[in-house]
Amino acid sequence: MSAQPERKDDAASESQWKSGSNLERVLADGHFAVTGELGPPKSMNTDIVRKKIGQLKGFVDGANITDNQTGIVRLSSIGTGIILEQEGLEAIIQMTCRDRNRLAMQSDLMGANIHDIKNVLCLSGDHQSFGNHPGAKNVHDVDSMQLIRMVQEMRDLNKFQGGEEIKGGGPRMLIGTAASPFSSPVEMRPFRLAKKVAAGADFVQTQMIFDMKLFKEYMKRVVDMGLHEKIKILAGVGPLKSPPMARFLNSDVPGIIVPEECIQRIDDAGKGIDADDKEARTAAYRAEGIKLCIEQIQEIQEIEGVAGIHIMAILWEAAVEPIVRGAGLYPRPVPADTPTPTPGPAA
């Protein structure tokens, strides 16, 4: 297997980067990374995409683009990602194992990479029974662990999963994964992360964290295992919008624990405001949600082994700017420009 000569425009830097993505460089430079999330619309309305881009650009180092999240058909992650790249916001495409077999995955990864998409988040995917096509047949040809390994071998060994060589080199992508520290069995979760490291993941974004005490315990175990040196860990955070939303997250979303004192804080923010003045109450809840999120980010920054945050403000993208500014994470670093690495094995 040998690298193809065509794209060898900068031989010196080529071995330095796995993907050459902005996120990879921010993390490599030791900056505290910030990623966000952008949910594509249930339509082909690109104005919605551009509006969300406007709300995130400049405040995050890259934005996850969900892949038919919760089993609901939406504008494709890769299609949306191409718009992000055109508009100067780095895309982190999500890819689930629910909708594609290994053929479609590999072909889509290459297709995304030729359109300058350089980050992929490998996920199992929400079950289709939660979405708007519950009668659909799911795929799960490979699981998320195997997907990580497949992308890694395509990138580092220039090899299709079936063993054939990818002539001219495989897609150069930074490989992300998700972790849910508080899902069961909790005591095994650091091992699951270790397995993802072994499979070849470069960075991980966690489920939304509100319970700092539990998260610190998790991180301590992760650091004791030395995992933080092998994978960049981005803690998931998100602003609580209202007391009902906080309660919903706590009771209905697996892996999310919202401590009672957090719910209470949001609730208290609305106290003393006339019950009929809905607008004022909403604004008070939201302001408190953002404030709480900022405080949590500051606390997370002090935890050993955390390399950044992943802000999940789905359907509330406007919250990202005040959070990032409030946490003192603005402006985002602009790493020295690096050319796209040449496909082929790293030297």
Next chain:
Amino acid sequence: MIVAEQKPLEDLQRMLKGKKKVLAVGCGTCVSVCFAGGQKETRGLAAALQTAAAVDGEELEVHERTVQRQCVQEFIAPLEDDLEEYDAVLSLGCGVGVQTMAERFPKTRTLPGLDTNFMGQPTEPGVWEERCVGCGNCVLEYTGGLCPITRCPKQLMNGPCGGSEGGMCEVDTSIPCIWSKIWGNSENLNLMDMLMEVQPPKDWSTSRGGAMRRTVVRDDLHQPNADGRTTTTEVAAAKADAADGPEAEVEAPPADPNAGAREDAFLKELGLS
């Protein structure tokens, strides 16, 4: 065992619309154990269909027979003599039984009376649970004897997704997350090292991803017939051919003088003679 349940009566009525005389055929093996298509259920269903037809002012006669194993040609062969008098057969066998009937008696319309659900086991009185989807390449070695291909809705091979909470599965919170169970028991079985290995993508070619699967389990029992055809299904088809045209000179089974002895051996294998 194979677990099935009866189709709703309305569906069966729709299927049988216009038919005057029907033979309901039950099966005395798996579907009898899960109370879907045994002798009792077949009798009950025949009566229910006749009553329902009478209420609707329609003329319908339903006879019933139950064979020991509807999925084995030798067991259904004796039904042949009477089949001509029926407009249709309503099979209360599993999907395999229905097809055995349809293949053995290609001139008779065979209709499915059951929905075949899965291979599973009774877990408590009145409850059956799925345990195996017959993937053809068993992984239970790596998973402490519990099957994630069948029991994890995402068929994960490398541990639990983030949806597992309180040991239950996010897709149906009344069902245990099988990966929680596998990991939870790993210490007892000393499985941790194996569970930490990244299992490569599964070869699904042995599963539903490939063509219809055919297994010859016992070469000593598997001998081509005199005419070179190999299965009893094909002998039946040959017989049907013979009835159709003069060219085919195949005798009705047993075409092979040893077939009788082989069938006996086969039945013995099944513990039935």
